[in-house]
Amino acid sequence: MTDIAPHRYGFFTDTSVCIGCKACEVACKEWNELPDDGFVFEANSYDNTGALGASTWRHVAFIEQSRPVELPSADEGIERWLMSSDVCKHCTHAACLDVCPTGALFRTEFGTVVIQEDICNGCGYCVSACPYGVIDRREGDGRAWKCTMCYDRQRGGLEPACAKACPTDSIQFGPLDELRERAEERVERLHADGHTEARLYGESPDDGVGGAGAFFLLLDEPEVYGLPPDPVVTTRDLPSMWRWAGAAALSLAGAVAVAFAGSRRGARR
Template structure:
């Protein structure tokens, strides 16, 4: 199961943010301040914000063909944990606090999280965050407690434009591909999918997106990679280096002073 977020129909209402906070009883964010990011006051995903609606203002040439004028385009997108297929956070968790559910999603069990923070640095998207007053990490669960009762996640349920769609990934993926083709036929040449490819650095995401510009514009890494992919070879190299050092020390000790 997963999310398909079609940013082309997001209206920036933040209903998903509010529904997520309400259902999961998340603490309030610090007092809102001017961030310089249009109407985006939460700025990013965090331990207390599991859905984040970004507002991106762009100056674009006017459609009239007059290159001397420019129009304002707003890109709005609701971001969330990607629930990676190759989830580095799972690999580095020493307590088993992070686990893969029967729905294919990744969830943190707060009752056994020791607050080590390994998962925070391992996440290629910078999603997982620690509450400093609590010490544990938190992130989107895709409303696991709703899924087990066959209910739609709160954010998707609240979205008035169906920008956030929830369902089996094998149904969402062809629907998303068809939507991209529709937009391109309508002249939206920059429409593209992000996080859908099982051949990418995390073997695809459980939450993928239709974007109208480069991923970097939305604050997303262009080529995310499982940060633990090279751990095996790194440990092997470390073991060889340690063995070589131990042999060198032993040889020096046996030889002794002359």
């Protein structure tokens, strides 16, 4: 695969060392001056943001995995906690880019996908096109927002705020090819240590979106983390659809022309 940028950069998020501190969420909000989410407390979780959205570009999920016990109390029924800092995937084949009618979305020189808020008209096409449900429109604003991978910081030679703030290096930033090699080595070490459930998600250029610019090491199935198991670029069938639509339009035009010619001949008689 040829990179979509000469020097493509991305995120590798190793969920096996995430401690759920939410430093990435806070750093992201502070740097990007994002509004708060209302501090809604989820009664069944320590998660106070709920999901990625227009004002939450990094979201730390808390997933409790339980084991069956009789009359569990406190944390007796909890087998383990899975924690994962989710973010926009910055897809290689990005459907959001395909459907944007204003050019508000563009591919940067780092291979990331950024929305220009001053050009966005709030149509919402990118929201429905995203296979991960990442992009969202802000209430009271109407425009679409998502992670920029701190494009402004990258242009200044700095790493994104979330990676800078992560105390365990769960979020790693750098050249995508180097991150993939590092991630494969990490999985091999975990397997050698007996964690055979460890797997990578979004790293393969052969997946349905051509590989993600932000990929993950997971300790369970993607669905457990709220991720689609087999994501596909939602605009993959657009070229064939346009070809079929064009052929249908030509056929219809031909039929109309034949009918019109026939009616003229009938009129002459």
